[in-house]
Amino acid sequence: MEAMTWLSWSFDAFIGLGLLWLAWRVLACSDLFKAIVLFIAFGLFMALVWVRLAAPDIALAEAAIGAGLTGALLMAALARLRED
Amino acid sequence: MKWRHWLLLPLMLALAAGLGYTVLSLPDQAHGLQGAVADQLGKSGVSNPVTAVLLNFRGYDTLLEMVVLTLALLGVWSLGAQPAVHAESIPGPVLDMLTRLLVPILIMVAAYLLWAGAHAPGGAFQAGAVLGAAGVLLLLTGWRLPPRGAGYPLRVALVVGVVAFLAVAALPLPGGRHLLEYNPTYAGVLILIIEAFATVSIGVTLAVLFFGADPADKEPR
Numbered sequence: 054m055e056a057m058t059w060l061s062w063s064f065d066a067f068i069g070l071g072l073l074w075l076a077w078r079v080l081a082c083s084d085l086f087k088a089i090v091l092f093i094a095f096g097l098f099m100a101l102v103w104v105r106l107a108a109p110d111i112a113l114a115e116a117a118i119g120a121g122l123t124g125a126l127l128m129a130a131l132a133r134l135r136e137d
Numbered sequence: 138m139k140w141r142h143w144l145l146l147p148l149m150l151a152l153a154a155g156l157g158y159t160v161l162s163l164p165d166q167a168h169g170l171q172g173a174v175a176d177q178l179g180k181s182g183v184s185n186p187v188t189a190v191l192l193n194f195r196g197y198d199t200l201l202e203m204v205v206l207t208l209a210l211l212g213v214w215s216l217g218a219q220p221a222v223h224a225e226s227i228p229g230p231v232l233d234m235l236t237r238l239l240v241p242i243l244i245m246v247a248a249y250l251l252w253a254g255a256h257a258p259g260g261a262f263q264a265g266a267v268l269g270a271a272g273v274l275l276l277l278t279g280w281r282l283p284p285r286g287a288g289y290p291l292r293v294a295l296v297v298g299v300v301a302f303l304a305v306a307a308l309p310l311p312g313g314r315h316l317l318e319y320n321p322t323y324a325g326v327l328i329l330i331i332e333a334f335a336t337v338s339i340g341v342t343l344a345v346l347f348f349g350a351d352p353a354d355k356e357p358r
Contacts, residue, residue, distance in 0.1 A: 109258040110187045113250075117266035122343050125273050129347055 065105055072098045085134075089127045096120025182324025183255040191260065192328045196317040199261075200306065203299050203335060210295065210342050214351045228278040236274045243271035251336050255325065261298075261332040265339025272344025287352040295345070298338025302331050 075095040082088040096119040103112035174186050174194065181189035191199050228236075247264040254260035282291065305327050306317045319327050345352070 110260070110263075113258055113263045114266070117263055117270070118343075121270055122266055122273065122347070125270075125347055129349055133349065 068098055068101050068105065072102060085131055089124060089131060092127065093120050093124040096123065180321040180324070182319065182321065182326070182328050185254060185256050185258070185260075187258065188254050188260050188328070192331060193317075193319060193324060196302075196306065199335075200299070200302050200317075202262075203302060203338065206339065206342050207295065207299060210346055213346060213349060217350070217354070232278055236278045239274060240271045243267050243274075247271070247336060247340065251332055254332060255329065261335040262339060264332075264336040266343065268336060268340025269343025269347075272340060273347045276344065276348055282352045284353075291341070291345070291352060294337055294341045296338065298331075298335035301334035305331050 072095065075091055075098060079088050079091045079095055082091060096115060099119060100112045100116040103109070103115055171186075174190060177194070178184065178186060178189055181193040183189050183193070247267040250259040250264040250267060251261065252259075254264070305319075308327075309318045309320070310316060
């Protein structure tokens, strides 16, 4: 039991700090394509955080809309930006 | 340039301190609305409390969310015809095969999420997002809506979710009851009807958002 608690704590710390680090990287990145990929990774970490907070409904929505479709929309917008 | 960054530092520290203080001063035992929701769950027609709140107790919010999604699409369409960004490239064999394999599975997953929403995590928005992802995959492989379906049928698919929601919401009005007040006997069926149409609308809206322009718009920019 003790080992499981330690494991879940370290996992929570990992995804929590990873989320902050990814958020910083998204904002600080000057390459837009890289920023979008990091944003998608951020969305997936966010979904994991929701799962850990016992909110599977929001986790599903975040993974599907936040990480998946928003990423695709941003990519499409970037492709149009480059055309001009 | 550099001194401005240093100016920001105390502001950020103050914000962090304020946020930290707020979080730490939260009561240990939060008294949310779980009890109230659990008491009324039997009347909602579904057994998943999240779906009960989203489509029954707070159906108004979800209805307006659907309208916002449609408005977002209108905003994109108002920008006029956009050149298709990925129409020219022929999809590679991996994308081509994968799409053929994935699209039927994605449709099945969307239907499952829609059905599961009544008793487990899932629901119209998640199912619609999966359906939208299938549409995005199809668009990426160069598939386009046939011109016959691009005009009127597409518009019907885009608004059918809001229309069905409004129709069900207005159903109890002639009986002298309130907007969105479902009869507990039929609440489950009504919610499933709303969610089914909403899933179609959300999926189509998201896919068309990715396409970026009105497919019926012929004039190239």
